[in-house]
Amino acid sequence: MNSATTKIAFFSTQPYDKTFFEKYNTEFGFDLEFFETQLNLRTVNLIQNATIVCVFVNDVVNSEVIELLADRGIKIIALRCAGFNNVDLEAAKKFGIQVCRVPAYSPEAVAEHAMAMVLTLNRKIHKAYNRVREQNFALNGLLGFDLYGKTFGIIGTGNIGKAFSKIVKGFGCKILAFDIVKDPEMEADGVEFVDLQTLFKESNVISLHCPLNEHTYHIINKDSLSQMKDNVMIINTSRGALIDTADIIEALKNGKVGYLGIDVYEQEEKLFFRDLSENIIQDDAIQRLMSFPNVLVTAHQAFFTNEALTQIAEVTLGNIQELLMGKKLKNTLAQMA
Template sequence: MSILATMKILFFSAKPYDNTFFERYNHYGFEMEFWETHLGPHIADAVKPGTDVICVFVNDKLTAEVIKTLFEKGVRIIALRCAGFNNVDLDAARKYGLRVCRVPAYSPEAVAEHAVAMLLTLNRKTHKAYNRVREQNFSLTGLIGFNLFGKTIAVIGTGKIGAAFCKIMLGFGCKVVAFDPFENDDLKLRGIEYLPFHEVIKLADVISLHCPLTAENGYLINAAAIAAMKKGVIIINTSRGGLINTKDTIEALKNGRIGALGIDVYEQEQKLFFKDLSGSIIDDDEIQRLISFPNVLVTGHQAFFTQEALVEIAESTLHTISKLLQNQAVDNDPSVLV
């Protein structure tokens, strides 16, 4: 028996598709257990001794308290099956000697294409047209959009996902400007101009967010930033909910400063997303207000959700776990954070 076959991985926030893809690509013989509950202080103590790896997703909360509890239970590795890691206290992981890994690039095109889908839907109002035609209403009144060709698109963050989005927008014949502390030479050769944040948002007809959430850029989109934008700008966020100040955004939607908003993420999404709440009363007034606007499109953290992405997430996560458990060299591996 392989030594890996004696190792146990406990999954939090697990959905049926997680079970399917991780079981399918478990070529290492890991023992795997799937819990639907999210990880936080309320449940950390339920982790049983003998669990080697905790595998978590975007809305699991790995605070210093949680990480200390995991350490005391004998957990050795925290594996994020996502790219972002703002929900993990990395300093606490270092303190207690836990390794932390992620999936830095599971399918950039999946998220970029979803951002484009949201933009096209909001602009050309295909969701409204679909509902009208089903009721035998073929009127075009209220469905007018605009050509994307020739418009200025501001891309905030040009990592793998942002770069994929830039290339799609170039294909539409748009002018693309970008903000990122680390400029992409390939994108510059394609004609994309890098400018400071306050300049790109002034120029943009459309702003798409593709940067990670950090301590420095929380509420990047706030009242001051919105005031500097073109009136009627479209904002798309498929990155992290905390990049947008929801209260300020609602006010800008009310007064017409923002022309349309597409969000696949939401700053309080851990209470809502990945759950069927169709029979519940949702007590989050801000999400209810957002949903009520005719020019707002909300999807439930769906951008990553393609066959290709789920295969890459499962394969990459399990491969990195196997390397860490066998103490193989991981120097300069972007999958390994700690």
């Protein structure tokens, strides 16, 4: 298939998506069409004469949507992200649609953002910034703690968890890790792989870097929270549904959780990547979370660096080209279902 005649329909796009994909598409020559709206049952009919759709984390790519995509002649679903929990891979196989992703785009970008959240929450940088702008130079209420010597628990030691571990080591911390597969390189670097119960019990800071699946859904819940140290810090830059929102709110209210940093949220598809500054937010849970002085929320920003967006565009377009050429990709997902 000639790339010049191959049309890709992009959903959930922002101005920066268009900028980076158009820039790197000069090497490929695809016909690109961008939609700001989310892909779902109501928006499939926007696709006209495309054979490929490119989707992001909050697009709905369930079996019903995939059947409609197949009816419209879609041959490839290209995720411009690492996670694929929003795609029904069995349905894609059934309808002969290939699925590819970007498994690693600057893991350092997400790892660095996770550490930025740790430091901001601990040393209250966001509060200090606002105080000084109002000419309030008092230090009361800004007390933090030394990270040196503290215990970090890392759940998920893929590319991002591994990058985060290297950053944490630089602060002189003890590192505990949990994953279904131990990483020998991390063990050689002093990381101790333990079971979840030990990690929950001994960690001062817990950072989530695991995928969302049936085993990790609500991994942070009432039971796991009860096993943690009082005043624990929890950071989530992975997927919102790793945390049971109702349970974390209760843990914040009773003081079990001393600090919470989230770049993702269970119901983020209704909120994130949009300017809602003039709207009344109907989501009571996110409003409650943002009311806590010890909670920091960013809107799925962790991936947002020049290097990451460059790699996302290059790898996504490269994946599509290789699939069109009949090549087998390690980034292909439908065969993994």
